[in-house]
Amino acid sequence: MPTIGHIGRYALKYKIGAGGLGTVYAAHDPLLSRLIAIKTLNLEIAPEEREAFNALFLNEARAAGGLSHPHIVTVFDAGVSDSSAYIAMELLKGRDLRQLRQEGWRPTPAQAATIVRRVADALAYAHSKGVIHRDIKPANIFMVGRTQPRVLDFGIARITHQHDGAGDIAAGSPYYMAPEQVRQQPVDRRADVFSLGVVLYELLTGVRPFARKGLNAVFDAVVNAEPAPPSTHRAELDPELDRILMRMLQKSAANRYPDWAELALDLAGIDRKAVVFCGRP
Template identity: 40%
Template sequence: MQTRCPYCGEVVKVTNTEAFVCPVCGSHVGVSAGTTVLMRTGVVQDTMVGAKLGAYRVKRLLGCGGMGKIYLAEHEPTEREVALKILSDELSEKEHFVERVLQEARAAARLLHPNIVAVFEAGKANDHYFIAMEYVDGKALSQVIFERGRLQEEEALRIIRQVASALAYAHRQNVVHRDIKPANILLTRDGVAKIADMGIAKRLDAPGVTMPGTVMGTPYYMAPEQATDSSSVDHRADIYSLGATLYHAVTGTVPFDGATAPEVLAKLQVQPLNFPKGVRISPQVKRLISRMMEKDVKKRLQTAEEVIAEVDAILGGGKAAAQHRSVGFWIAVAVAAV
């Protein structure tokens, strides 16, 4: 198969569909649910490193995405480290993609929340379009899942709750993300979850650049209605995607799999949601995921606040059960001692 190295950005042919070493830069890369996970960076000669872009001095390459490369840079006037996304030269020549970059900045810059990656500035310098964002020192949820196989329910729920809090805030600002997935959830070293990449976000209170009938997003986590027409979705598409993310986190697999994107999209439209056999998942978490991933948007959990309430009920129930077991233990000890 062909895939793109998440560090140097080169398209490479690989035979191992689970992991490979980039023949160009030597990066060690894992593959999970069609997403490449950078496990160890290689060596690449990048002419941008050391260059100055406006007020920013580029320090090192962090990785490469679908729209361009991301660098660690320093905002020299404040000496603040930032993540600097630079649009590729090829895409910079396309007005539609340039508008999307500006849309990403507009959508994200208005969102000030501890669980959303902050956007500081967007502009053009030295013929390069760029976005300066908060630098998150940590890992993407996709990498954590890849390394550990799957997460314990409580840990996964606490991450999902933080993301739901950020989505609740974004939705109140009339912004729909449209690409919630493990790769777009960054985890700091302190365990704080932050939503990244507002690249295809949609403002419900302003005209969009997405043409009717266009499909945008990541198939493995995409809501059925988004798989038909991404221009018409509302906040409930994010709830579905967050449910699919929770599914992946607690099972270690994606809800619907396939050899191609069209196959995945076809399955999620018609096949019922099933949980893998042999993976222990509580009935409460299964019920939460199923309600978040209802194919009928009207039957789905309707708001991120509802998701938070459901998560809190599960986490609270777990504490109550633990307290109950603890009380039972001490009663047994007391009886034995009598």
């Protein structure tokens, strides 16, 4: 396979995808003789800011690299070069949730519940290690098969927003941000609870709860608008799922689930009823 470039010790083989923050390549690791994925960050860094950015980037990469969980992508290495910062991680086969939704895939309630339960387990583990994601969204949930998620990009939101001058406050993607992120207030694990609630709502109903025209309108909806219960979009959903989602999407962080254990208990209760979580794997 031809090489299209190099970064660090890695030989870039082909581009997998690109987004606003970076580009992902398949690359060959000559030390371990295997294909991996390399994500480069596309950020314009002033020379006088480079040293501080590199330190922040490597610190966040070390935190992400210290996470070992079956539903979190494995980070192998990270580094900085003259052209960009990069993260080396396991090469996965599949699609992220955003791509699957764009291709027309609509999960069953059981599939949506399984995905969210496993992402919640991954986030609970990360939070126990002191790592908050800050940017949970479909594009950061990679699917290996239809019910095997891998959470991507731990620390990336904090890196980019610190670089943008917002500090360790605002981070995330508009449709999935918690109200405290929109207000540029400090965040904790409950911001991830809110964002995962938005993802679950979208998976169950096919619509975003705070979709509006224009960024300011989206921000206003996140802070002020109460979304319709998901059962109004999909009548067969268990009403108890409405209650769970509405609690995940509370405007005040204090009114959301305080930890993942209580959320898991409520999800398990629906599971036992076998209404929407039938056939739990």
